[in-house]
Amino acid sequence: MTWYTDPIANDAPIISARVRLARNLKKYPFKQMMTGKEALMIIEETSGAVINDRTAIGVRFKSQDIKQLNETAKKMLIEKHIISHDLLKPELPVGLLLQDDENVSIMINEEDHIRMQTVSAGDNIAASWELANHIDDLIEESVEYAFDKDFGYLTSCPTNTGTGLRASYMIHLPMLEKTGKIKFLIPAINKFGIALRGLHGEGTEPMGSIYQISNQLTLGKSEQEIMQGLQNVTQNIIEKEKMICEKMLEKHRIDLENNVYRAYGILSFGKKISLAEAMNLLSEIRVGFYTGVLCQPKLNKNIYQVMIEIQNGHLQNRIGRKLGEEECEIYRADILREMFN
Amino acid sequence: MKCEKCHINQATVHMQQFINGNKTEIFLCKDCSLQHEMPISFDNIFNGMLESILSKQSESKKNISSGQKGVQCPSCKMTNEGFKSTVKLGCAECYKAFLPEVETILKNIQGSARHEGKFPRKSGASLLYKREVDKLRKMLASAVEHEDFEEAAALRDKIRAIEI
Ligand SMILES: [Zn+2]
Ligand SMILES: [Zn+2]
Numbered sequence: 001m002t003w004y005t006d007p008i009a010n011d012a013p014i015i016s017a018r019v020r021l022a023r024n025l026k027k028y029p030f031k032q033m034m035t036g037k038e039a040l041m042i043i044e045e046t047s048g049a050v051i052n053d054r055t056a057i058g059v060r061f062k063s064q065d066i067k068q069l070n071e072t073a074k075k076m077l078i079e080k081h082i083i084s085h086d087l088l089k090p091e092l093p094v095g096l097l098l099q100d101d102e103n104v105s106i107m108i109n110e111e112d113h114i115r116m117q118t119v120s121a122g123d124n125i126a127a128s129w130e131l132a133n134h135i136d137d138l139i140e141e142s143v144e145y146a147f148d149k150d151f152g153y154l155t156s157c158p159t160n161t162g163t164g165l166r167a168s169y170m171i172h173l174p175m176l177e178k179t180g181k182i183k184f185l186i187p188a189i190n191k192f193g194i195a196l197r198g199l200h201g202e203g204t205e206p207m208g209s210i211y212q213i214s215n216q217l218t219l220g221k222s223e224q225e226i227m228q229g230l231q232n233v234t235q236n237i238i239e240k241e242k243m244i245c246e247k248m249l250e251k252h253r254i255d256l257e258n259n260v261y262r263a264y265g266i267l268s269f270g271k272k273i274s275l276a277e278a279m280n281l282l283s284e285i286r287v288g289f290y291t292g293v294l295c296q297p298k299l300n301k302n303i304y305q306v307m308i309e310i311q312n313g314h315l316q317n318r319i320g321r322k323l324g325e326e327e328c329e330i331y332r333a334d335i336l337r338e339m340f341n
Numbered sequence: 342m343k344c345e346k347c348h349i350n351q352a353t354v355h356m357q358q359f360i361n362g363n364k365t366e367i368f369l370c371k372d373c374s375l376q377h378e379m380p381i382s383f384d385n386i387f388n389g390m391l392e393s394i395l396s397k398q399s400e401s402k403k404n405i406s407s408g409q410k411g412v413q414c415p416s417c418k419m420t421n422e423g424f425k426s427t428v429k430l431g432c433a434e435c436y437k438a439f440l441p442e443v444e445t446i447l448k449n450i451q452g453s454a455r456h457e458g459k460f461p462r463k464s465g466a467s468l469l470y471k472r473e474v475d476k477l478r479k480m481l482a483s484a485v486e487h488e489d490f491e492e493a494a495a496l497r498d499k500i501r502a503i504e505i
Contacts, residue, residue: 024433026433028432029416029417029431029432030417030429030430030431030432030433030435031429032419032423032427032429032430032431033417033418033419033431033432133459136459137462140461140462140463140464141463144464145461145464146432146433147460147461147464147465147468148433148436148456149456149460149468149469149471149472149475150454150455150456150472151436151443151447151454151455151456152456152458152459153456154430154433154436155430156429156430157428157429157430158428158430158443158446158447158450158451159450159451161447161451162451162453162456162457162458163456163458163459165458178346178347178349178373179347179349179372180347180370180372180373193452217451217452218451219447219451219452219453219454219455219456220451220452220453220454220455220456220457221453221457221458222457222458222459223458223459225457226458248349252348252349255348255349258348259348
């Protein structure tokens with residue numbers, strides 16, 4: 001099951017758990033110094049190592065030619081967090097290996113030769129790690145990694161050296177955001193080498209109160225210690241979020257209900273809606289469901305999946321052509337009305 | 342009136358926003374108005390930090406050896422200047438070519454320059470072994486220096502046992 005389709009994740013602050021590993025092949029220069037020809041050879045060797053593998057997992061991967069995809073398809077990959085914007089920069093040949101359920105993706109020639117990513121629904125970071133670790137071993141069967149006995153896995157940027165591990169949770173924090181407490185949390189958790197940032201929205205405040213929390217340090221600790229540190233800090237944040245939520249239910253229940261039901265009303269009847277507004281209203285619906293305030297039948301759908309499906313690339317794909325901003329707003333409202341009626 | 346965002350506190354700040362060319366007015370409490378700006382992402386702070394570490398380091402280096410031209414990686418031809426300006430390594434060999442800089446940077450941003458995580462499954466065993474022998478040799482040298490000959494003898498036996 002693709003991670004964002006699991007409705008189980010509607011009932012808790014953590015939406016998904018993600019592991020990213022950065023790796024480079026020993027015999028080629030890193031991104032900064034490689035030629036186009038070398039870039040192609042790196043794509044070929046990495047793809048070969050994964051796809052030609054006759055294990056159960058190798059056959060599940062397909063290679064995608066990013067440069068041949070149309071704008072809509074590229075947008076959708078970004079909206080699903082499968083690739084980064086950097087992978088679309090035109091400088092060098094790049095590659096993408098994608099597992100059939102899209103829970104595992106391997107970017108080739110992004111900042112490092114190999115950036116593999118595994119995602120699972122809910123808070124199961126151990127499952128994501130096990131899968132990434134397994135694929136890492138599988139690739140290493142046929143290539144030699146750039147590795148140093150003291151520095152660990154060698155990466156293009158020293159911020160990834162060592163484990164090359166970025167472990168993260170996607171987390172919904174509406175209460176901490178509304179009460180303004182989140183801005184005090186960000187510097188406080190930075191001291192533990194953990195970063196918290198809004199996942200959507202540029203320049204302004206994050207849309208839908210969706211945040212990403214991840215480790216920033218990759219060296220000097222084992223992968224297990226890094227993930228444990230992330231878990232501890234995250235648990236702490238969730239407790240704070242839940243505390244505010246309980247207080248709101250106790251002292252301002254009518255205000256909370258008002259927000260949730262107004263959101264329900266607009267989503268059920270609106271004819272035109274911007275992405276930012278839709279995300280923020282869906283965030284209220286999510287609060288409504290997990291607090292039990294919303295008595296309507298539960299959506300049989302992961303709310304984060306809805307948040308993905310109403311983004312421009314996904315809308316264009318559904319309609320089958322390029323859409324202007326206003327058209328997007330209209331089609332977005334259509335989808336939401338249908339869902340909430 | 343109540344803050345339009347948190348609906349809890351009293352609104353004390355009046356803000357104007359422009360969305361798609363339309364002016365909207367919003368009344369917020371002090372907390373929510375402060376939060377109205379996106380927090381600085383850790384990445385930005387991080388990059389700034391890196392650059393400042395590097396420039397400090399290159400300054401001190403200039404003072405020590407002003408005559409010495411930039412070091413170059415023998416494998417990928419990345420220069421010290423190139424490394425300094427991008428903060429990106431050019432290849433695996435760069436880590437050796439710019440060893441003093443790399444060690445300083447790693448200690449500063451990571452708080453450590455020693456990997457404690459996974460070793461590659463296939464090629465890692467011999468590296469782990471080499472790392473262990475290196476460590477024992479260093480301990481041995483230190484024991485000899487401090488004239489702790491009992492300890493030195495024990496370490497020498499340990500190294501021999503591993504090497505066989
Ligand atoms: Zn407020
Ligand atoms: Zn180099």
